[in-house]
Each structure stands twice: as structure tokens, then as C-alpha cells.
Amino acid sequence: MLKRSDAPVSDDISAQPLFPLAATDLVFADRGRTLIDNLSLTLDGRGITAVMGSNGAGKSLLLRLLHGLLTPTSGAIRWGGNPLSDEVRARQAMVFQRPTMLRRSAADNLRFVLNHLPRNERDRRVEELIAEAKLDHAAATPARLLSGGEQQRLAIARARATEPEVLFLDEPTASLDPASVHAIEEVVRTIHADGIKVIIVTHDIGQAKRLADDVVFINRGRVAEQAAAAAFFERPATDAAQAYLEGRLQF
Amino acid sequence: MSDSGSIFSLALGLVLSGDAELWSIIALSLRVSLTAVALACLIGLPLGAFLAVVKFPGRDAVVALLNAFMGLPPVVVGLFVYLALSRSGPLGVLGLLYTPTAMIIAQTILVTPLIAALARQSMADLHVEYDELFRSLGLSMSRTIAALIWDGRYSLSTAALAGFGRAIAEVGAVIIVGGNIEHVTRVMTTAIALETSKGDLALAMALGLILITLALFVNSAVLTLNRTARRLAYA
Numbered sequence: 001m002l003k004r005s006d007a008p009v010s011d012d013i014s015a016q017p018l019f020p021l022a023a024t025d026l027v028f029a030d031r032g033r034t035l036i037d038n039l040s041l042t043l044d045g046r047g048i049t050a051v052m053g054s055n056g057a058g059k060s061l062l063l064r065l066l067h068g069l070l071t072p073t074s075g076a077i078r079w080g081g082n083p084l085s086d087e088v089r090a091r092q093a094m095v096f097q098r099p100t101m102l103r104r105s106a107a108d109n110l111r112f113v114l115n116h117l118p119r120n121e122r123d124r125r126v127e128e129l130i131a132e133a134k135l136d137h138a139a140a141t142p143a144r145l146l147s148g149g150e151q152q153r154l155a156i157a158r159a160r161a162t163e164p165e166v167l168f169l170d171e172p173t174a175s176l177d178p179a180s181v182h183a184i185e186e187v188v189r190t191i192h193a194d195g196i197k198v199i200i201v202t203h204d205i206g207q208a209k210r211l212a213d214d215v216v217f218i219n220r221g222r223v224a225e226q227a228a229a230a231a232f233f234e235r236p237a238t239d240a241a242q243a244y245l246e247g248r249l250q251f
Numbered sequence: 252m253s254d255s256g257s258i259f260s261l262a263l264g265l266v267l268s269g270d271a272e273l274w275s276i277i278a279l280s281l282r283v284s285l286t287a288v289a290l291a292c293l294i295g296l297p298l299g300a301f302l303a304v305v306k307f308p309g310r311d312a313v314v315a316l317l318n319a320f321m322g323l324p325p326v327v328v329g330l331f332v333y334l335a336l337s338r339s340g341p342l343g344v345l346g347l348l349y350t351p352t353a354m355i356i357a358q359t360i361l362v363t364p365l366i367a368a369l370a371r372q373s374m375a376d377l378h379v380e381y382d383e384l385f386r387s388l389g390l391s392m393s394r395t396i397a398a399l400i401w402d403g404r405y406s407l408s409t410a411a412l413a414g415f416g417r418a419i420a421e422v423g424a425v426i427i428v429g430g431n432i433e434h435v436t437r438v439m440t441t442a443i444a445l446e447t448s449k450g451d452l453a454l455a456m457a458l459g460l461i462l463i464t465l466a467l468f469v470n471s472a473v474l475t476l477n478r479t480a481r482r483l484a485y486a
Contacts, residue, residue, distance in 0.1 A: 064383075067387065069383055069386055069387060086389055089387075089389055090389055092387075093387065094383075094387045096383060096384070100380060100381060100383070100384040102381070102398070102402055103402040103403075103484070103485040104402065112398070113388060142483050142484045142485060143484075144484035144485075145483075145484045162388065
């Protein structure tokens with residue numbers, strides 16, 4: 001179930017655009033339960049996309065399927081017409097709800113993903129990323145001793161160090177205090193301004209309003225609604241989305 | 252026979268006086284067991300990490316076998332190594348029987364499953380935590396294993412110390428393949444067995460005291476390592 005896709009790789013895939021992303025008739029079932037149910041979705045490479053929906057709707061699963069951490073039971077995922085492959089995934093990065101911190105210093109967590117660079121360049125890049133993440137005071141601190149917000153900023157910096165074209169964020173601000181949420185949203189805006197497509201799962205309606213250009217609303221493993229953010233929040237087209245925004249929808 | 256109190260005094264005197272025979276036995280014991288543990292780490296740590304990371308048919312059986320081999324009886328290991336190294340054995344031509352090298356081989360075989368099994372368990376726990384990140388980063392298997400070993404270094408150190416504790420304290424394997432030859436293959440445990448049978452209880456007790464001290468040292472080191480790792484959030 002957790003195996004990487006064995007799909008064939010197109011020639012010279014690294015030069016081809018990743019978008020549009022097209023997921024067609026995706027199904028993901030686990031232990032007899034269909035968790036993603038004939039989901040189809042098309043995304044372009046612009047803006048910040050918020051994936052919303054109630055608990056258990058399948059948002060995080062969808063991110064893992066799109067990034068190739070899970071293999072769909074059936075259906076197809078195409079990035080710029082190409083199937084998911086190691087080459088495609090090398091152009092993406094993902095930050096998880098609970099950031100995985102290596103048992104090393106904050107700076108060494110960044111060095112870990114930059115080991116292909118010459119030493120001088122690597123050290124310079126680590127300094128830049130540490131500064132951007134506002135972690136100058138904590139570069140030598142063991143990463144697991146950082147606060148929740150600092151850990152998440154470090155995780156985002158580490159993802160950014162891989163120079164992705166797409167960044168998946170799976171509820172990056174869940175259980176963080178308002179100041180940490182604000183700091184992370186600033187980082188997300190900077191990343192987006194640098195031309196990186198951001199796909200963020202969030203439960204925070206305020207955050208989605210602040211960040212998102214468009215919203216994909218998932219309900220019971222399907223895309224119930226996909227719309228520009230302003231339109232979605234003003235006039236949700238489905239009863240489920242309306243109920244979700246009013247805090248009435250339960251899975 | 253002297254009473255226990257005087258034996259203990261004599262033993263302490265031997266330790267404190269720097270008795271040459273006593274210290275040569277201690278030095279050989281440490282050389283053999285430390286070398287065996289180093290070799291066992293070289294084999295056991297990557298093996299444990301490999302078993303924690305790579306899924307293949309029969310992996311559970313290999314893990315079960317490894318766990319069972321943690322309790323290998325030293326005399327049985329000694330017997331197999333003896334048969335392999337004896338003149339008519341497949342490795343007899345090397346002429347290693349009754350040498351410290353034979354003892355190192357026996358202890359390496361004895362300790363490797365213990366270190367590999369403990370490493371596998373701790374690497375498996377760490378791998379569960381790191382798995383999605385490493386797959387997201389597209390890490391190769393060799394980099395995954397290297398990262399797990401480095402990040403698990405504190406818990407792996409305790410596995411190595413447990414291996415050292417088993418090696419330094421065993422007598423069955425080294426007495427069979429080493430032969431307990433004075434100034435050549437006599438180590439602490441074989442000397443204790445011999446001196447006790449000869450009735451020289453002071454030397455046996457002196458060696459026993461050293462062994463107990465080493466055991467205390469190993470356990471304190473394990474405790475300190477674990478505490479340090481937790482304090483630094485490396486555990």
C-alpha cells in the first residue's frame with residue numbers, strides 16, 4: 001500500500017512543466033474502507049491552493065497520493081501529462097503536520113538535504129535558510145528542543161532547501177499559537193512569491209481566507225467543490241461546504 | 252583455605268599492587284572483547300538497520316532467528332569455532348586455534364546477533380518516525396541506513412555496551428577456542444575458572460572484582476548515555 005508508484009518515466013521529464021496536475025477517478029481503499037472515492041481534480045501551477053474539509057474527509061490522504069507517498073488503489077495522477085515518478089517527486093517537497101526533526105542541530109537538519117553541494121556553498125545556503133526561517137538564535141540547538149513553531153519553520157526551510165516547484169503543506173499550523181501561525185503564513189507567502197506552487201491542507205478558515213487563491217473542498221473522499229477562494233467563502237456552491245463553513249458539517 | 256575476609260584483602264592487594272600477571276590477563280581480556288565488539292558493530296549495525304528498513308520475503312523469519320541467536324550458548328559457539336579452526340576443519344590451515352584471534356572470532360559470532368537485534372529494534376522505531384520524510388526526499392537505501400545509524404547513535408551505543416558486557420563476561424567460548432594458555436590466551440573469566448579449581452582464590456577473587464567493576468562501569472555508561480541523549484533530545 002505504501003509503495004512508490006512503478007509508473008513508467010517519460011524521457012527528459014525534468015525539462016517538462018509539472019502542471020497542469022490532473023488526478024482522475026482516484027480511489028484509495030484501506031482495510032475494506034474506501035477513503036478516497038472516485039476523486040477527480042485539476043490544478044494549475046499558479047497561486048496557493050487550500051485543501052479544506054472536515055476530519056477524515058481525505059485531505060491529508062489526497063496530499064500523500066499526489067506526492068506519491070501512497071499509491072492509489074485505482075485511478076491516475078498526471079503531472080504535466082507525466083505519471084508520478086522519482087523525477088517528478090524530486091521537484092516537490094512536503095511538510096507534515098507534525099514536523100519530523102532529525103536528531104541533529106537545526107543547521108544540520110538543513111545540511112542533510114544539501115549534501116550534494118560543495119561545503120562552502122552548503123554552509124552559505126544553510127545560513128541563508130536559517131536567517132529566512134528566523135532561527136539564527138537556534139542554529140546549533142538540537143532541532144527537537146525547538147518550540148513547535150520553530151520546528152515547523154525549520155521543516156519548511158528544509159523543504160525549501162530542496163528547491164521544489166511544488167510545496168505540499170499538511171496542516172502546518174495545527175496546534176500552534178497565533179504568533180507562530182503568523183510567522184509561518186509569512187514564510188508561505190514568501191515561498192509563493194518566489195514562484196513555488198503551494199498546496200496547503202488547513203482547517204483554519206481564517207488562514208485559508210488570508211492565504212488561498214483557490215479552494216478545493218473535499219467531502220467524503222471526493223471533491224465536493226473547487227472554486228476561487230473569494231467565491232468559495234462568499235457563496236459556497238454546495239450544502240456540504242456551506243455546512244462546513246458554518247461549523248455544522250461532521251464526518 | 253583462608254576465610255572470605257582474608258581472600259578479599261589479598262584480592263584487593265593484588266589489584267592495588269599492579270600485579271603483572273593480573274594486569275596482563277586484564278589487558279588481553281579487554282583487547283579480545285573490545286576487538287570482538289568493534290567487529291560485531293561493523294557487521295551488526297548495518298545488518299540491524301537493513302532489517303529495519305528493507306522489506307523482503309522471509310524478513311520476519313530472519314528477525315526471529317536473530318532474536319533467538321541473542322541467547323546463543325557460548326560453549327556451543329566455542330564448539331563450532333573450534334571445529335572450524337581445528338586442524339581437520341575448513342579453516343584449520345590458518346593455524347588460529349588457541350590464539351587470541353580465535354577468541355575474537357568466537358566472541359564476534361557470539362555478540363553480533365545481540366548487537367544486530369538490538370540495533371534492528373531501535374532502528375525500526377526510528378524508521379517509523381523518519382519514513383515519510385525520507386521517502387518524500389527520495390533518499391536512497393544506503394543514505395537511509397547511514398542516517399538511521401547516525402541519528403540512533405546513542406541507543407546503538409547502548410547496544411554496543413550490552414555486547415561488550417556479554418563478551419567480557421563469557422567463559423564457554425574463549426576457553427574452548429583459546430585453551431586458557433598462560434600469557435597467550437588466558438583472560439579474566441578463564442583465569443577465574445582455573446584459579447578457583449586450583450584453590451588460588453585470591454587471584455580468582457581479584458579478577459572477579461575487576462569484572463564486577465567493569466559490569467558496573469558498563470551499566471553506568473548505558474545509564475549516562477541514555478540520560479544525556481534524552482536531555483539533548485537525541486533519544
